[in-house]
Amino acid sequence: MSLFPKAGGLRRTIRDTIRVFNRNKTSWAGLVLLLFMVSLAVLAPWISPYDPIDQNILERLSPASAEHLLGTDHFGRDILSRILWGARISLSVGTISVLMGMAVGTVLGILAGYKGKYWDYMIMGVMDVFMAIPTLLMGLMVVAVLGPNLVNLTIAIALTVAPRFARIARAPTISIKNRDFVEAGRAMGFSDLRIMAGHIFPNILGELIVMGSLWIATAVRIEASLSFIGLGVKPPTPTWGGMIREGFQNILSDPWISIYPGIFILITVLAFNMLGDGLRDAIDPKLRNS
């Protein structure tokens, strides 16, 4: 082991990841599904057959047909187009909120773990309070206070995610900070910031990525749930949760309006979970060395 396992740790993690991925077919499936979803979202403006907010009252609530592959909703809007555009919001809210939560949580977690003492008590105390509030309730409170729009929705989810990452970051930090290479760095007069950012962070990145992929799945679900109860984005912007909610008006006669976006949520959440499981196996030292 080199004295300062910096980039090497990261490079090895990536190499091992690919190796375990090759052993684990499910994670490849997850990755493929996910890339498919992301490409749908990215290409939405070009591949959507219709304008997602264009109403056609006379053709409303029509079932799947050659013209409208997934049918139309109660305003006669093309469901497929709305799902494709909705993917952009669902995926970006999911990813951005988790990245935000990850950034905040990781910084706080490393700080708590590395500094210890009252830093640890203070930070983790606050984090525990946040953790005690159920995720959906937390999102609901934040959106209710700040008002329902895309930015606030993202902030709300980030807040529910952050404490989880603080937890994940803190524990390995405590064990790493007493390792030789950190001690050596300290002896050479490196600043705390340099040790935390340059030496501890790369060594816990693997865990964070796994957690991230699993939490994106949860974030997509929270976004859908908040949109479903009407705390999502403004009409007529399409989101998956919002579409399910709108479909509820006609759920007894035309259930597909809610079912199709539901299926897309299901696939996305499944893809992230499959990917996350594969990644976890990849960085688990027990599995990695076998």
Next chain:
Amino acid sequence: MSKRIGLVSVFLAAIAVSSLLFVSPSFAEVVLKIGTLSNDANQLDPHVSTKSQDKILFPWVFNGLVRFAPGSADLSKIEADLAESWKSSADGLTWTFRLRKGVQFHSGYGELTADDVVFSLNRASKKETSTAYKGYADFASVSAPDKYTVKIVLTKPIPSLLGMVTNYHGGYIVSKKAVEKLGDNFKTNPIGTGPFAFSEYQSKRQVTLVANKDYFRGAPKIDKIIYRYLPDEASRELAFKNGELDLIYGTREQRWVERIRKDKGVKVDIIGLGELRTLHMNITKGPLKDIRVRQAISHAVNRDEMVAFVGQDVAQRSISVVPLGYLGNTSDVPLYKHDLAKAKALLKEAGYPDGVTLKVIITKVASLRVPMEILQAQLRKAGIILDLEVVEHSAFHKLIRQDASPLVLYGAARFPVADSYLTQFYLSDSTVGTPTAITNFSHCDAADAEITAARSEADQTKQLALWKTAQQKVLTQTCSVPIFEQLIVWARTTKLDYGFEMKNSLSNGPILNEMTTLK
């Protein structure tokens, strides 16, 4: 051995007797279970609440001096209720009502006397205790010469005075004793003289009414009414289909009506008076200050598409600011035809070649939100972008009264006389944000003179002419876009029979009384 037989026979006899207790249909209570739209009552004081789902209950619990024939909202078919007879003086300034004797208030609050009527009408005409007070501005005094006589003196003749003492809003007669004794609790414990008496209110759950066995027209055949708050349309329908509810507030859309009509044992009633959905435009704020922008919006609205969406059976297109069927409604008004090119041209002329964006507040409730989303799509085609903020229904009502939204989509049914609509929505006195505010969201002030003059015009031809001019002036100022009228849909089991034809109602719901039966 014989002891055992004795024991067994006693046991069997006990089972037989107790099973009789369970199987005794002839003693069963007749309970009518109703599912309504809202998630809770606002309050159950008939002089105060203007919320549709509260109004539905009032004619079941209260009476007026006179009433609309059950199932009708026709002013020419007014009949006696708590008053047996009435007459007016030659100059039309003094009205005398003779009360029915022996009418009892619910819950032992005693016999109805002229004192209660005087108290009720005075209460209805005071701003602190009533939201109907404006209609009673021309009442000089209400007095009780004796126990069963009520005298109303007016400052100027009101041709439609009987309309103000019907079973509607300020016309409901409440118990003086109950109001004084219950104080603030009256709003969740209403005491009237109607066929059903208030029994219990459970917040966000239900209101229970029981038959008023002493009702002066005879005891109702329904023993109990459970009025449940079920805001979710799908769950209301499901409960109805499962037989847990006998009568529900339906979805006011053609497709729903057609679908549920096909079900066995279900009858759908489409009831007037419809609620006129009007888009009010604040003429004092932002781009809407410019009349050309307001005209552009008027031309961008596509009424036919809206009616096609809601459905021919439950909607009718409207062009005047006073609803159809109201005394004084006219179709001789400036018409803004659907014309996108003209709308765009008007916007360009007003200095908005790239269109305008308006931040608009709308309620979550589907009956307003859905039409608003259609309007959003229609206006977008003309370059008018609506940035919609969807809020809770109660927040919506609060915010639009604080001038927070430049466009207000509002639906309402009022007393079926042009004056009620014109006064509340277009008289400058009623402008929101002022101390005398009602629901003039547009700050309209074009027809103040006509609206005020018409109110005390004794000659009906002249009165109608004034109302017509008022409607024309309001639309010339382009204060609002009347779009369509939406009728009210109720679905009931065929076992429920109102006892009369349920065509129109001022209460937003069916009338239930001593004639109503549930098999």
